[in-house]
Amino acid sequence: MIAALAVLATVRASEPARGEDDDDALVARHRAGDRDAFATLYRNHAAAVYRRLSRILGPVPDRDDLTQDVFLALHRALPSFRGEARLTTLIHRIAINKACEHLRRNGRRPAVPTDSAFFDELLSLAASPAERASWREELERVFACLAKIKPKKRVALLLRVVDGMSFEDIAVLVDATPEAVAKRVQHGQRELDELFARASREARPA
Amino acid sequence: MSDDTVRDVMRDAAGAAERRDELVRVALTTGDTLDDIRRSKIWTRIEDRLDDRAHTPWRWVLAGGAGALAIAAAVMLLVAHGHSVDGFVAPADATLSLQLGHAKAALVGPARLDVLEATENTTTVALKSGRLLGELQGGHGRALTIEAPGARIEIVGTLFAVDVSGATTCVSVAHGRVKMTTFTRVLFVDGGARACSDSARSEAIATDVQRALAHHAATLALAESAPARDPAPSSPPAPERRPMAAPIAAPVPVPVPASLPAPASVPSASHAPSPKHPAPLPGAHGAPVSPPPATTSVSEAPLPPIAENAPPPAPSPLAPPPRAAPVPVPPPAVVAKPPPRPPSADELYRSAEAALAKRDVATADRILATIVDTLPTSSLVDQALYERARIAYDRHAYADAQRHLARLATLPTSPLLEPGAYLGCRVAIAANASTSDACLATYRATYPHSPHDLDVLGLLVDRAFRAGGCTRAAPLVDELSRLYQATTLARGWRERCP
Numbered sequence: 001m002i003a004a005l006a007v008l009a010t011v012r013a014s015e016p017a018r019g020e021d022d023d024d025a026l027v028a029r030h031r032a033g034d035r036d037a038f039a040t041l042y043r044n045h046a047a048a049v050y051r052r053l054s055r056i057l058g059p060v061p062d063r064d065d066l067t068q069d070v071f072l073a074l075h076r077a078l079p080s081f082r083g084e085a086r087l088t089t090l091i092h093r094i095a096i097n098k099a100c101e102h103l104r105r106n107g108r109r110p111a112v113p114t115d116s117a118f119f120d121e122l123l124s125l126a127a128s129p130a131e132r133a134s135w136r137e138e139l140e141r142v143f144a145c146l147a148k149i150k151p152k153k154r155v156a157l158l159l160r161v162v163d164g165m166s167f168e169d170i171a172v173l174v175d176a177t178p179e180a181v182a183k184r185v186q187h188g189q190r191e192l193d194e195l196f197a198r199a200s201r202e203a204r205p206a
Numbered sequence: 207m208s209d210d211t212v213r214d215v216m217r218d219a220a221g222a223a224e225r226r227d228e229l230v231r232v233a234l235t236t237g238d239t240l241d242d243i244r245r246s247k248i249w250t251r252i253e254d255r256l257d258d259r260a261h262t263p264w265r266w267v268l269a270g271g272a273g274a275l276a277i278a279a280a281v282m283l284l285v286a287h288g289h290s291v292d293g294f295v296a297p298a299d300a301t302l303s304l305q306l307g308h309a310k311a312a313l314v315g316p317a318r319l320d321v322l323e324a325t326e327n328t329t330t331v332a333l334k335s336g337r338l339l340g341e342l343q344g345g346h347g348r349a350l351t352i353e354a355p356g357a358r359i360e361i362v363g364t365l366f367a368v369d370v371s372g373a374t375t376c377v378s379v380a381h382g383r384v385k386m387t388t389f390t391r392v393l394f395v396d397g398g399a400r401a402c403s404d405s406a407r408s409e410a411i412a413t414d415v416q417r418a419l420a421h422h423a424a425t426l427a428l429a430e431s432a433p434a435r436d437p438a439p440s441s442p443p444a445p446e447r448r449p450m451a452a453p454i455a456a457p458v459p460v461p462v463p464a465s466l467p468a469p470a471s472v473p474s475a476s477h478a479p480s481p482k483h484p485a486p487l488p489g490a491h492g493a494p495v496s497p498p499p500a501t502t503s504v505s506e507a508p509l510p511p512i513a514e515n516a517p518p519p520a521p522s523p524l525a526p527p528p529r530a531a532p533v534p535v536p537p538p539a540v541v542a543k544p545p546p547r548p549p550s551a552d553e554l555y556r557s558a559e560a561a562l563a564k565r566d567v568a569t570a571d572r573i574l575a576t577i578v579d580t581l582p583t584s585s586l587v588d589q590a591l592y593e594r595a596r597i598a599y600d601r602h603a604y605a606d607a608q609r610h611l612a613r614l615a616t617l618p619t620s621p622l623l624e625p626g627a628y629l630g631c632r633v634a635i636a637a638n639a640s641t642s643d644a645c646l647a648t649y650r651a652t653y654p655h656s657p658h659d660l661d662v663l664g665l666l667v668d669r670a671f672r673a674g675g676c677t678r679a680a681p682l683v684d685e686l687s688r689l690y691q692a693t694t695l696a697r698g699w700r701e702r703c704p
Contacts, residue, residue, distance in 0.1 A: 064244060
């Protein structure tokens with residue numbers, strides 16, 4: 001229990017100070033029937049939810065729908081929200097669950113971006129067409145390899161690698177122990193290394 | 207293995223892991239920001255769904271019931287017909303041209319027709335509602351069967367009209383003979399007569415049906431005669447046609463304006479009479495003829511089977527003599543082309559998005575302007591105005607951007623009012639307007655919970671620092687550190703102005 005509270009405190013301290021009191025007040029107003037309160041909650045957290053989904057799923061077009069689903073789920077969850085954890089934690093938990101559902105639903109299809117805008121944004125500094133093509137291939141390989149890792153492992157790995165979160169923080173979000181998260185991350189890294197190595201071997205001309 | 211080698215291997219491994227992590231980071235953090243437009247769109251959809259939920263608590267029950275009914279209906283339809291069904295729906299004020307086997311038909315909206323079966327010579331359709339006009343070119347084994355409420359109509363070669371209104375079906379025959387089977391009897395409806403499924407009496411074809419049939423015949427004739435008017439040197443002569451419009455009676459002749467051209471579709475008198483193409487009857491080529499007496503046109507079974515291309519009945523002795531008056535046939539109208547629907551705001555907005563994705567900013571701006579100007583009540587006007595302002599901002603047309611934002615600000619409610627106000631401040635800063643600081647301060651006061659608050663505060667700090675160094679920026683840096691202590695921006699300013 002003390003450990004769990006310590007973890008919550010860590011998560012709390014790592015976030016910007018603004019928002020905590022606001023969130024509590026907004027939740028209270030929402031419960032009192034103020035419709036604008038939920039709109040404000042959405043406005044405050046939509047970008048973070050979208051970012052969280054993007055950083056787990058990649059640039060898939062379903063992110064808009066999933067963001068919508070996250071806030072509808074939040075709307076359903078708020079009446080029973082007792083305020084033991086921060087609202088941000090609840091929202092990110094919901095987002096991670098939605099992302100996991102999406103990954104399970106879509107099997108292991110890689111979320112390779114099809115629109116050139118993604119690569120344009122990413123590779124705008126690359127000088128030559130050859131460099132761009134090489135980067136593009138490499139990124140496609142990243143998405144293909146990530147798609148082969150199971151959702152739970154993938155989520156833990158990406159929260160660790162992309163967001164630089166501690167095992168404790170991840171454990172709070174994915175509802176697991178820090179030890180379990182550490183194992184998932186470790187296994188995920190190993191799998192990713194093997195997949196990268198295999199993909200590189202296959203890509204190399206014989 | 208020496209210590210150096212082990213170190214090299216470990217360094218390589220660490221380097222590979224770092225590179226792997228860097229690749230993953232780059233791949234997943236690119237394009238992860240939610241812009242204001244998208245945020246607004248998602249909110250609109252959330253609001254809609256929340257409203258739906260609030261207003262229809264029993265929607266799942268209703269949806270389940272409706273779904274079950276739809277499945278039951280589909281199963282019944284499949285069981286009843288045993289095959290797939292193609293449907294045609296003609297909306298109100300539209301006429302749909304159809305080729306039903308060998309019949310050239312027109313479905314006059316509002317109407318619905320399903321094709322139940324179609325072979326080389328025979329076609330079976332179900333007319334659910336509305337009017338079907340048709341002309342079946344007779345031939346060996348050819349037939350068109352129309353299933354309609356309370357009646358089954360079999361046609362082997364004639365010009366006819368079938369009207370379905372509720373549970374009643376009426377058939378009008380211009381020439382030839384049509385077999386109509388109701389629940390209680392079998393009728394043979396002859397040319398010039400009309401019979402309905404709910405009445406034992408027959409009557410003359412109604413004037414509006416006559417006109418519609420004449421219209422249909424003229425349209426078909428015009429379509430067929432078009433190549434004949436401008437024949438290619440090697441093209442074969444146009445096929446002969448029966449004088450379709452000729453027997454259609456017009457008890458109340460419609461005055462035709464002198465300017466109305468005589469339809470080119472009326473077959474010429476040079477057609478030699480033949481059993482298949484009988485000589486024109488009195489009234490042919492437009493001369494109105496009274497319909498034969500109703501008693502002679504509808505007969506009860508048993509009757510001899512329908513002869514293929516049954517000749518039209520002999521002219522009534524009561525019919526007036528032929529007149530040289532022009533054919534009272536209305537000019538052929540445009541068939542099967544309902545007026546083109548103007549694109550909706552949603553379609554326009556999607557086009558604009560597609561143009562933006564292709565970096566065709568000028569086209570996108572033009573389409574967005576169309577939404578704003580022609581669909582001012584659309585729910586997408588705010589998004590169009592905001593996008594236009596952003597486009598103008600990107601091409602440094604600050605006056606245009608301000609104009610669009612000023613219009614956006616006049617809208618009563620929009621989730622884009624707040625992003626619009628923020629963009630307005632950015633435009634003011636870019637245009638070096640003296641009101642920039644006031645704009646930013648007002649924005650913060652108006653939208654204290656804005657997701658742009660950090661950016662706005664950062665801008666204020668930066669501007670204060672430029673104007674008067676750390677002394678002037680200090681209160682704002684304090685506020686930045688207090689509100690957003692964990693951010694890089696706050697830490698950076700704290701280091702610069704401790």
